Amino acid sequence: MLRDRVADRWAERPAASALDGTFDPSETIPSADHRESTALDGRSLRNRSCAAGESAASHDLAGERHRDERDTTSYWQRMTETIMEQSILVGVTDSAVSRRVVDWVSxxxxxxxxxxxxxxxxxxxxxxxxxxxxxxxxxxSAGILLEREVEFLRSRGVVAETRIVRGDPVGELIDSSMVFDLLAIGSDYRGSAVGPRRGPHGVRIAAGAHCPVVVVPDMDMSGRRGIVVGVDRSPIARRALAFAFAEAERSGDPLTVLHTWQPVPLPRTMRGYPHGYLSGVQTLAEETVDLALAEISPEHPGVRITRVVEQGPPAQRLNELASHARLAVVGSHGRGALARFLLGSTSQQVLDELSTVTAVVR
Incomplete structure (x- = not known):
């Protein structure tokens, strides 16, 4: 079960320094009961005190460190990040695009x-x-398929685990994504001239997953370069921008930051927009990008940035800019029991007509 997998992941963690994202052996490891209850409700390991019993003693050994509410939250967030560190879940199907997904992951x-x-x-x-x-x-058949993909990965020097489950593909992948850093799935979309468009399952997975989701289209990505990210004023857009910056820094790709705007529809009673209205909206849009970059770009001084701020439909423009890019990044506004299956119109339109590998960040 998923909760057992989370508990096993605790036992597998090597001891290391908290400064590099792992943990000192003197820090308290939560009890089995605590791990199980945490996995069952699917919440991040946050706002929790250290495990009972040996907590006080282990804290003494670690230098009698005392944490307030904020310190405790940070501690559990670091543990959560360690559980999911460097782990990718790959949804494998018996389709042509599935090999492209495995190839991208390898x-x-x-x-x-x-x-x-x-x-x-x-x-x-x-x-x-x-x-x-x-x-x-x-x-x-699923077992044979997975073994074939494992052999392909092994030929490239990559080791992978496999798992076969029965159930609803959407629900299983969403639940499993709780303990992974990234979920990779395929899309059968091969371009506007070919089609077909991806069905609703991929959109639901991308909207409901607990980690970023990378959707790989059935296209040849060789020779592509660059990363494109769409931003607005939302916190989710800032997370998408941070994800894009991290990708660009690791890969050395140039980063294009896109923000589009649309004016208020002109009423029939008006013959045109007031003087300065459109230029004012453009200025405000440029400030949106400047503010977003001011928060994140100083942490990534080596990333080459191109700003694109213009009037137009966001999804269409993002896919146009990403048509020669290696990666596109968008944010998902899904949240709550029902709304989490709604990506938001822009993100959904981007996935409907993919132009490159696209990461959906929550």
Missing amino acids: ARALERGCRIELVSVVGGAVGVVGEGPIVEAAMK
Whole structure:
């Protein structure tokens, strides 16, 4: 079960310094009961005190460190980040684009030393008479598929774990994403001249996942360079921008920061916009980009930045700029039990007509 996987991940963590994102062995490790309850409700390990029992003694050994509410929250956030550090969950299907996903992940793993898990979800079972042999054959086919992909990764020097589960593919991938740093899935979209557009499952996965989701289209990405990110004034856009900066810094790609704006629709009773209105909106849009960059760009001085601020539809313009880019980054506004399956119109339109590998950041 997922909660057991979270508990196992605790036991696998090597002891190291908290300064580099891992933890000193003298710091308290939560009890099994605490780990289980945390995994069950799916919440991040935050706002928790240290485990009971040996907590006071371990704190004495670590120099009698006392944490206030903020320090405790930071401590659990660091632990959560360590659990998910360098781990990628890959949704594997029996489709042509699935190999492109695995290929993309293998390149990332070689570059960054990521831990990879390939998962195949066998869905559709409802428990009717005669279904057993079909499900058994599907499980066997999934096993053969995963073994083939593992051999492909091994030929590239990448080690991967595999897992086959039964259930709803959307729900299984969303639940599993709780303990991963990145989720990679494929899209059967091959361009506006070819189609078809991706179905609703990929959008629901991208909107509901607990970690960033990378959607790989069925296109040849060789020779592409550059990263494009769309921004606005929302906190989610800032997280998307931070993700894009980190990617650009690691890869050396130039970063294009896009912000588009649309004027208030002109009423029929008016013949035109007041003098200075459109230029004022443009100035405000430029300030939006400047403010966003002022928060993050100083941390990444080596990244080459191009600002694009203009009037127009955001999804269309982002896909146009990303048509020769290696990666596009957008934010997801999904939240709550129902709204988490709604990406937001811009992000959904970007995924509907992908022009490159696209990361959806929550």
